[in-house]
Amino acid sequence: MMQIVRSAAHAVWALACLLMLSLASPAWAADAVVATKTAADAAIGKKCLNCHGPEDQPGIYTEWKNSPHAANNVDCYDCHKAKPGEPGAFEHKGALIHVVVTPKxxxxCHQTEVAQQQRSHHAKAGNILASVDNLLGEVIGGPAAVNAGCKQCHGSTVEVDAKGKPTPQTWPNTGIGRKNVDGSLGSCSACHARHAFSSAQARTPETCGKCHMGPDHPQIEIYNESKHGILYNANLDKMNLNAKSWVAGVDYTAAPTCATCHMGATKDQKGTHDVGERISWTLRPAISSKINMIRLANGDEFDQPESAPLPKVGDAVKGSTVTEVLTWEQRRDKMKTVCATCHTSNTVDGHYKQFDDVVDLYNDKYAKPIAAVMKELEDKGYLTHQPMDAKIKWTWFEIWHHEGRRARHGASMNGPDYTWWHGIYEVSQHTYFKWVPELKEVVKAKDGNEKFADELLAKYFKPIAGHDWFFNGMGKEQIDKVRKGYEERYGAGSMK
Structure with a gap:
């Protein structure tokens, strides 16, 4: 959430954080800053504008001048003011400031919004850099690619030099899970970019699409394919994006955006900056599970698979105490409340039935049996326990991390092409005609024959009805049905 500046010369930038407006957008809250501002602080704020004003930096100045911050007497120094001894603090033109303005x-001014953001998936996005994704980037690609690529979405660990200024290796950074020098997580201007800090920008799907795009998480492409995206683009002038109050069904009805569903307010539900609160499946890992949310007294929260026993409020967990438990059903009900703004219960329940069926299909037919086979190959010495050191591991990675995610996300967001052609179709093709041949190659390389591979397929794949065609071929009835439809369209004898 914070787009980063390169130097202290961009001091006004920091105001971005302060517009962590809830998407239900109550009146903008500057009281905390304004009430405590001294005459000396106000004088320093005016001094900032001598260098960062309309003559020297008109872009920064004009955006700030037209923002709610300026309208509420919040200036550069209100956000960049530092205390002695703070990490990243340094003296600039007679004032102690810091460049890295953080959610803290x-x-x-925005205590509620920041508390929600700090516990959210967004704040933890930097943790992905300890995963196999980062291994691919750092080791196989190279640190420069990760620094200018992965970390610009997920966030870097900001470092400061001996003078208190952020290092060029870690700055600028727009990562939503950025690890800041004061221990806080995230960057507000990833969504509310400097220096206008527009709530309208944070409500647009394009803002989310800056990170949620591409082969492994194409949410923006799926959204644009969906009826929701089509309606949004056709009715942009009716979306009331700049309104202070932005309640679905009250302030706008033409279409939902990403923010509407995951963060926005309805007549019956407040907005939130906790973006995962309404998510009932995790669609990221190799095998999906429904997830319960556990909230703790220290302000943190975590997801727990449906299969794990639920703690109770008051239980000691992860060095803190459980304050709230949201089951996956409760999380789903929160999302259904948003859906109900425009849809009947039949439509909403039907969507979730279709969505759940696709995830179950992916899990049960492909992910679980492939994962079981891969485990046996490693446990019995056909593969090492090292990641990404065999062709079959790359194939499996792309099946779940690319095609499998696209299928699941496509079903979740009403994107039929991503559910099938970019999803389950490619999962199927790569399972049968890339992964299975590679399985046989791996076994033959060790044993000199394919016997163990055939045994694994018989054990894990053959009992699943959906794989019957692969072992026994399509039945005559299935082929005749396809032939009839094909020849009705293209003429007798057209299907050979």
């Missing part, structure tokens, strides 16, 4: 600074 934003919380002086």
């Amino acid at each position: 600074d934003c919380a002086s």
